[in-house]
Amino acid sequence: MNPHTADVVVVGGGVVGLSLAYQLASQGVDLVVVDQGPLGRGSSWAGAGMLAPPCALPPTDPLEVLRDLSVRLHADWALALREQTGIDTGYRKCGGIEVALTEAEAAELEEMRGRWHAAGIRFESMAGADLARLESGLTSGILAAVHFPEKAQIRNPWHVRALVSAVSARGVRLLPGCAVRSLVMSGERLVAVETEAGLIACGQAVICAGAWSERVLAGVGVTVSTPPVKGQIVLLDAGGLAPGRIVEHGSQYLVPRQDGRVLVGSTEEHAGFDVRTTAVAIQELLDEALRLYPDLEKATVETAWAGLRPGSMDALPYLGAVPQRPGLFVATGHLRAGLQLSPGTAVVMADLLMGRTPRIDLHPFRIEREPERQAPLFRS
Template sequence: MSETQDVVIVGGGVIGLSIAYALARDGITSTVLDRRELGREASWAGAGLIAPTSENRSGSLPPTVELRSWSAELFPRWSAALREETGIDNGYRRSGGVDVAWTVAEEHELQTTAGRWRVEGIVHERLAASDCLQVEPALNPELRLVYFLPDRAQVRNPWHLRALSAAAAKSGVRLKPWLAVDRLETRGDRITAVRTSAEVFSCGWVIMAAGPWSGGLLGDIGVHAPTPPLKGQIVLLRHDRPLLMRIVEHGKNYLVPRGDGHILIGATEENAGFDTRPTAAAVRDLLSEAIGLCPTLGQATVEAVWAGLRPGSIDTKPYIGVAPGFRNLIVATGHKRAGLQLSPATAELVAALVLGRKPQLDLAHFRVDREPDPAADTIRS
């Protein structure tokens, strides 16, 4: 059986669903294909941290920072619109955060980061030890350095995905879970069809948003866009009273209090291929980190442990743009540790490409065929 659809989106994670939602808002109904349930991979597994917005409006910020900041601005607007359209609260809240350092080396690193926040216009305040204990009394009093960032925010991933799916479906988007894309069929510089195990979809545009599986599907048609999976494990704790109010970040680790006594501890970064099994060593390390930062967590109960696969790219930036050699194939993946927070901006950019509008940001930096950018990761704040 063959179906004609204008836009076919491969992958129903947060990137694919956000693109479908943005397109539907502009009157374009797409088809979203996922090889399993929608939004059950990294998009479900992530912690839902949203970076603070930047108050620097000079236009002089690096493109990655512009992307991050714009997306952070879009998040509350999208959240309100989704709630209005579907009645589903995605849990977005500006809970604020504290970034902490234990050692002298970490202190220097955090001070360097604070210098970057100053340039980027991210509101932050260094806390004296006494203030820190007032702001977050459960934190370990032996921490050397603590910064308060009032604009750090969070979202509940499964709720956000549910809201996106509901809003998209309401606007006529055809959501097709359990339909794996086997390959893209090509003629010259066009994708002519998307072939799944059960159906063939002819298409005007194809959007590749299959997370770490994108690289393989693209490689089959000669597009070089590696998306190596980066495994991340999370432990979910529960304490009988809320211990922390704000997100605590310590280097790449974090504690995310959900406001109902649940606290997420994340996350590892491992090159483990497509293996998503949680491991004892990771759980041990995450628990030790959490109890070090917040000793009372030793009494919390372990509710769950899980892992997900962040989609990598050739460097630290996502791919957002038309695939080289093809006129109707857009790649939107490789967001690594920041796919949730970058999803609204990514979707707006892809919608602009499909609609033939000038994208809101210069996409040269996110081209699929760019040279790898050795710059440090500025996608996450």
């Protein structure tokens, strides 16, 4: 195999690029994944790994269609990856609870209940003693709550490690620590990717470079907005005091791992490419954690980190071919939901690259769209 040629070059080895590589390699495509840093250490490592519950009725909103496809695939991928690599991705249906602490939040939850019901999502409304039986450590200040028994999680660093192992075993060439400098065009057609380690001639390239995608594409005159949206997380060791389920309050949450650790997340900040953690964010996250789950005051703080979610113009990802640039494709902009949307993204993008009709309509995700859509069923 010539290292300087490939059918497909995937630019960016985060969860999106690696999932696409996993899917394409299973279909015999010769490909290279190039990342400027270590594989999977961007937003994909920093995320919390929450997965929304599936819909029992076919969704109509494009994001929900992609989400439903993806969360169903996660269950299959977890099994397949464990079988192929021996690595447990930490996928488990741990359940989750969304809580309202004010009248306005309770009204919002009430409105969402109608939409979740219409989508056939399994949930139960809870209050008082029933809620206390389910999660005895929750604050007594909860006005309304909804329990989703099918909400799930993955340990995203484990999931990414499993993907790396699986794609290497399938012959994918991985180039970590090798930045892509430019996309090389012949006329309008993409013909190669120029990396720090030299040129890779290819028939197709897919830009999965997360928040950096905008920069990579700007080099060939393609304008796609992927602003970095910083999220900070604090990791607690709560021993036996942790909640049993994910607890969500608006955009903030507690994600319990099985080893007694709890992720407390997350902020949403526009701070450029700065991934330093800040005292004010950590204080806000801890205040919220103790408000929701007072027992956590006895937990110890292990560490804190930040990641850069790839934003988009309207919180929908960009999936598809770049117009007037044959051979060039984009899969990015998944914002708060890239971990859960990654398997669905991989299968539809693989369909597209291989000349098949993607199993879901990608028109709403085209990069040249006008922003317009309704609020999603879940924040992440």
